[in-house]
Every structure is written in structure tokens, then in C-alpha cells.
Amino acid sequence: MDASRNVLITGASGGIGYELAKLFARERNNLVLVARSGDKLAQVGTALQANGVTVKTIALDLAQVPAPRFLFDQVQREGVAIDILINNAGFGALGNFADMPEEQILGQINLNVVALTQLTRLFLPPMLARRSGRIMNVASTAGFQPGPLMAVYYATKAYVLSFTEAIANEVHNSGVTVTCFCPGPTHTGFGKRAGNDQSRVFKQLGAMNADKVALDGYRAVMEGRALAISGIHNWAVAQSTRFAPRKMVTAISRWVSEKAE
Numbered sequence: 001m002d003a004s005r006n007v008l009i010t011g012a013s014g015g016i017g018y019e020l021a022k023l024f025a026r027e028r029n030n031l032v033l034v035a036r037s038g039d040k041l042a043q044v045g046t047a048l049q050a051n052g053v054t055v056k057t058i059a060l061d062l063a064q065v066p067a068p069r070f071l072f073d074q075v076q077r078e079g080v081a082i083d084i085l086i087n088n089a090g091f092g093a094l095g096n097f098a099d100m101p102e103e104q105i106l107g108q109i110n111l112n113v114v115a116l117t118q119l120t121r122l123f124l125p126p127m128l129a130r131r132s133g134r135i136m137n138v139a140s141t142a143g144f145q146p147g148p149l150m151a152v153y154y155a156t157k158a159y160v161l162s163f164t165e166a167i168a169n170e171v172h173n174s175g176v177t178v179t180c181f182c183p184g185p186t187h188t189g190f191g192k193r194a195g196n197d198q199s200r201v202f203k204q205l206g207a208m209n210a211d212k213v214a215l216d217g218y219r220a221v222m223e224g225r226a227l228a229i230s231g232i233h234n235w236a237v238a239q240s241t242r243f244a245p246r247k248m249v250t251a252i253s254r255w256v257s258e259k260a261e
């Protein structure tokens, strides 16, 4: 791959996606940035162009089922070959599953699972044909255990983890790498949207800053690692779930999602 690549990042208007976009822009990669809010994306685009790179912004709700196909077609029409795809857009919602509005449940599945899978399926074959490319799917440390009070979110991230590690194996030695990146709790707009910003996990256990997390993600994708967990403490927690009884792991997972005193 030459120095100037085309990088597509979903969820780049804020949080981890924005920090990733800054890192790729600094390394002089051209960007295609996607999120719902066109205004925020336009501001981000203008700021990042100061690095002397081309930034294209596409305002799109990826939870709408035709959106990933629309995005792929749009990029194809403009003749942009995507060298690096970062499936970062995602959201969670706190609450008992039985009370959760159907729209929130399906919204999480459509964005975190369906859009990510479809974009991977659409952009991977051209990369394989060129024998060059990188995909990074952003999962979460939530993917390593069940999550009472955020049951759907945790399950979507378990899907991303399993799916991505499997695809990484399938493309081994193809010239293309697929990376599953797992941040732990991170200070972004995520907690407010999820409604868990007052939970123990954010208030008592400590969250990382988005720029540090993004740097870990950037390194992981550029090294072509199949799996990377941001933060040594998050790595240790993820490992511990493999040996502890599942009932206990699930109970602890509920405890961290509950509101801090």
C-alpha cells in the first residue's frame, strides 16, 4: 500500500471515530467520513483538510437497512477505492430488555451488526482482488460476557468479536487484514446516548480518553492484528471472564451497569 490511502470511517463525527480520523489525516490519508449529523461531519471535514488531505463527508443513518449498500454504491460511483474500512459507528441502550422500545433494540442490531456485516461484505472482495487492504471492526470489551441491563448491546458486540475473528482467519495470507478492536469504557458521547454515563462502570471503575483509545486502534489496524483490546486493565478483565463461572461473570456485569451510589 502506498502512503496516500483512502480510509472510510463510520461514526466519525465524534468520539473514537473522530479521533481515528484525526490520526489517519495526520498520516496524510484521504478520508471518507460517515455519520448521521451532516453539520458536525462538515466541521470535522473542514478541520481535517488542514492536513492537506481530501475529506469527503456522507451524512447517512446506517441503521436504515439500505444505507450500507447506498454508501458502497456512492463510493464506487465516485471511483474511490477504499484501502482501509473502519466500522466504528455503534450505540448502546441501558434498560431491562422487556421494557426496551423495539426501535432501540432493532436500531442497535441494525447499526452494530447488520450495517457492519454488510459493509464488510461489500468492501472486502475488492480488497481481496487487489490483494491489499485493511478492515477494522470496533467491538467492545462488552463482547466478552453477557450484559444484563444492556443485553442487546453486549450481544451485538459478542457478534462483532466472533464474526471479525472468523473473517480475520479466512483472509489470512490474502494481503488483506481484518482487525477486531475492543475499547473498554471511554469518555465520548456514547454514555449519554446509552443512558449509562451514571453507571458504576463510568463513575467508579474509570474510563479512558478517546484519543488514547483511538491510538491503540490505529496501531492495531496498521499492524494487522486480528484482535486488540485497548488498555491493559481492560485486557485483564476480558481474560478473567474466560476462567470465572459464567453466572458470576454475568452478575458482575450487571453490577457495573447499575447506577453508581
Ligand SMILES: NC(=O)c1ccc[n+]([C@@H]2O[C@H](COP(=O)([O-])OP(=O)(O)OC[C@H]3O[C@@H](n4cnc5c(N)ncnc54)[C@H](OP(=O)(O)O)[C@@H]3O)[C@@H](O)[C@H]2O)c1
Pocket: 010, 011, 012, 013, 014, 015, 016, 017, 034, 035, 036, 037, 038, 040, 060, 061, 062, 063, 064, 088, 089, 090, 091, 092, 111, 138, 139, 140, 141, 142, 182, 183, 184, 185, 186, 187, 188, 189, 190, 191, 193
Ligand atoms: N465509549 C465507550 O465507552 C465505548 C466502549 C466500547 C466500545 N465502544 C464502541 O466504540 C464505537 C464508537 O463509539 P463512541 O464511544 O465513539 O460513541 P459516540 O461518541 O456516541 O460516537 C458514535 C459515532 O457514531 C455515529 N453514529 C451513531 N449512530 C449512527 C447511525 N445510525 N448511522 C451512522 N452513524 C451513527 C455518531 O454520529 P451521529 O450521532 O452524527 O450519527 C458518532 O459519530 C461504537 O461502536 C461503540 O459501541 C464505545
